[in-house]
Amino acid sequence: MGISRRYVVATVLLASAVAGCASQKVAKRGQADELTLLTGEGNAVPLREIWRGRRATVLISWSANCPCVRRYQDRVETLLEQYQAKGVAVLGVSSNADETFAEVKRVAGARGIHLPIMRDEDGLLAQALGVRSTPTVVLLDERGRARFVGWFDNERTPGEPDREPWLELALQGVLENRSDFATRSPVYGCTIARRLFGATQGHSCLAPNEPSKRSPQ
Numbered sequence: 001m002g003i004s005r006r007y008v009v010a011t012v013l014l015a016s017a018v019a020g021c022a023s024q025k026v027a028k029r030g031q032a033d034e035l036t037l038l039t040g041e042g043n044a045v046p047l048r049e050i051w052r053g054r055r056a057t058v059l060i061s062w063s064a065n066c067p068c069v070r071r072y073q074d075r076v077e078t079l080l081e082q083y084q085a086k087g088v089a090v091l092g093v094s095s096n097a098d099e100t101f102a103e104v105k106r107v108a109g110a111r112g113i114h115l116p117i118m119r120d121e122d123g124l125l126a127q128a129l130g131v132r133s134t135p136t137v138v139l140l141d142e143r144g145r146a147r148f149v150g151w152f153d154n155e156r157t158p159g160e161p162d163r164e165p166w167l168e169l170a171l172q173g174v175l176e177n178r179s180d181f182a183t184r185s186p187v188y189g190c191t192i193a194r195r196l197f198g199a200t201q202g203h204s205c206l207a208p209n210e211p212s213k214r215s216p217q
Contacts, residue, residue: 035125037093037118040105045118047125051140055087056174058167061126062092062117063134064099064107066190072135075152076115079167086175092117095126096134098193123194133189137167141174148174150185 036044051057060076063069080090092115094104101119108117120126129138129146139148148170156163166185173181 035120035128037091037120037125038101039118040101048144050089050091051142051144054089055142056083056171057089057140057144058083058091058171059129059138059140060090060092060115061131061134061136061189061192062094062104062108062115063096063190063192064094064104065096066134068189069135071155072152073111073113075158076135077113079152080115083171088171088175090115093120093125094118095120095123095131096193097123123192126192127194131192133187133191135189136187139167139170139174148181148183148185150182150187151189154186 036046037050038044058079076090076092083090092108092113094101094117096104101121104117104119108115126132130149131138135151137148137150137152138146141147148167150166152165152167154162154164154166158165164185166182170181170183173179
């Protein structure tokens with residue numbers, strides 16, 4: 001079977017976590033708990049196979065054309081290096097309908113990206129999780145529950161006293177079996193274009209530490 005719009009189907013235990021934000025179209029198909037990602041080789045992998053056996057899984061919405069994704073590249077690579085050995089999976093997820101997976105892989109290769117990137121071909125996973133922009137991150141725990149949805153931080157330089165490391169705090173909480181952390185954060189970035197919802201604005205974003213210009217999603 002070739003890769004097509006009907007090809008994105010498998011299983012993930014996210015129904016209870018995302019029922020509030022899943023669209024009617026996904027719910028009617030019964031796919032809120034049956035979603036997959038495609039590997040670079042074109043193989044469909046159930047999301048449950050990605051998070052199963054992991055202490056936590058970080059899904060990072062990735063785009064070849066989003067300047068916000070480019071700005072966060074070093075932080076993503078650092079996260080990958082720091083947490084892989086701790087049983088945490090860190091993956092990029094390409095959901096944009098206006099850029100092909102081939103383009104995404106080409107750009108990632110040209111930038112020397114080590115982050116594994118998989119394809120959410122119809123944007124169904126992004127839709128089910130309520131992800132609307134790149135580089136929004138979703139943190140899943142060892143049971144596949146979405147424990148955090150938001151941005152890495154408030155885009156301050158790592159080490160600055162006023163930096164708010166939203167993802168890191170949530171990740172540490174999950175690894176330590178705590179729940180005393182924010183489960184959502186402000187979200188900015190480039191809007192994900194989806195076939196299901198029609199055309200969207202182009203790729204552009206501003207740092208969230210520019211309050212006079214920013215516009216949260």
